[in-house]
Amino acid sequence: MTAAPTIGLRALNAAMDAYKKVFTTPSLSRPDPVRHTGFDLDVVIEAVTVEADDVVSLTLVRPGRERLPAWRPGSHLDVFLPSGRQRQYSLCGDPVDQHRYRIAVRRIPRGDGGSLEMHALRPGDPLRIRGPRNAFTFVERAPSYLFVAGGIGITPILPMVRAAGTRGRLVYLGRSRATMPFLDELPADADIRADAECGVPDIEAILRTAPPGAAVYVCGPPPVLEAAQRTLFTLNPTASLHTERFSALPVLDGREFALTLARTGIEVRVGSTETALDAIRRVHPDVAYSCRQGFCGTCKTRVLSGAVDHRDRLLTDADRPGHMLTCVSRAVDGPLVLDL
Structure with a gap:
């Protein structure tokens, strides 16, 4: 009389294991940070x-x-x-x-x-x-936090500092106190470092203060972000790094290629260090765009021919054939023809 319940429990457990693998395992779920x-x-x-x-x-x-x-x-x-x-x-x-x-x-x-x-x-x-x-998700259960904000980069960081409470430490960088917003809303123990008072900040020294396993959030000008990306994991292999920037991403490993705007027949060359969007704006200055970082989708454009090197964080596998985000994506090899 006990066999049927046992079989039923095994079936239920197997079903739950399958559910967890499909719906809760990050490695099996499509990454979508936005x-x-x-x-x-x-x-x-x-x-x-x-x-x-x-x-x-x-x-x-x-x-x-x-x-x-x-x-x-x-x-x-x-x-x-x-x-x-x-x-x-x-x-x-x-x-x-x-x-x-x-x-x-x-x-x-x-x-x-x-x-x-x-x-x-x-x-x-x-x-x-x-x-x-x-696109800058706050990890709510980290054992500790280090927040590094540069200038207007305090804007996404400020609500995170409040949410982290006593588990978080804020280092706030800026040219001078007069240029740094929300100073009167910071916690009493915030580390405020204005260049006019402290000199150029030593980002590596700041990152060394992150405890093991800390969630490190950095938002500010490109030199601050690049220093964090270059040094954090060497200094603290157990930390996690979370960044947001307010400027366009630099083009890495870019090759020059040709773009043809099908509606006008105009051909433009995309340089190895510029984006397709930048090249398009030279001849079509009113083209729509916004984030310039590959996650908002404003510059999504139909591709009529050519292979695309997709570098965005938005398009699904189903969307990518025949489309690209011109702010970050490029040609694989050879020209592209766009529906513009």
Whole structure:
């Protein structure tokens, strides 16, 4: 009388093992670091606050003060500007407050115009946003954390520091205190290192302070990110490194190739150190793009012929045949023809 229950339990256990392998084992699941949540929303600027030299924060609310989609530390919004530009900004407010989003923008006078347009916005102005989305996931159960933020890189880091509490340590880098936003919102033990006071930061020395097994989060200018990527695992093999950047990725191992824009017949050469998007913008300056890092999908383009070296973090295996993200992907060997 005990055989049937035993067989039933074995079958149940086997089914559970199969379920775990398919649905919970990371090595068998398709990696997808960009988590899509929320949707397109119309919002209104509730407040514009000066946070530092050339840095303002914008508080966004829905017109009827309805709840906003939930978000986790590290999330960002796609913001559609009145000009038609699309830009991305990290959420730096309180995830518990689902009636307001806060983003911060540094004014870049010689940039591509997006930050200048954001700085011209005023309370009451409407905006359209998409998200939140997360490509900089906060690991909630790490034994300890080291956060290294450079300048405006404090924006995604700030909610993480709050979430980590006493398990986290923040090192905040900047040119001067006057240029560093949110100083009054940092924990009392934050290590603030302004170049004007401390000199050029020694990133390797900072990384040496991470305990074994720490989750190390770095967001800032390219030299800070590159130093972390180059040295952390030599210094601390058990640590994990999590990075986010606000500039385009450098082109590595690039080869020159030709692109033809099928709708006009124009052919452009893509240099070995430039992206396909950069080359396209020389002849088609209004082409859509946003993140320039291969995860938002704004520059997704149909490929009519040619083999693509996919370097993005967005397209699925089903999407990749016949498409590419021009901000990061390249030709494998030979020319490409795009539906542009």
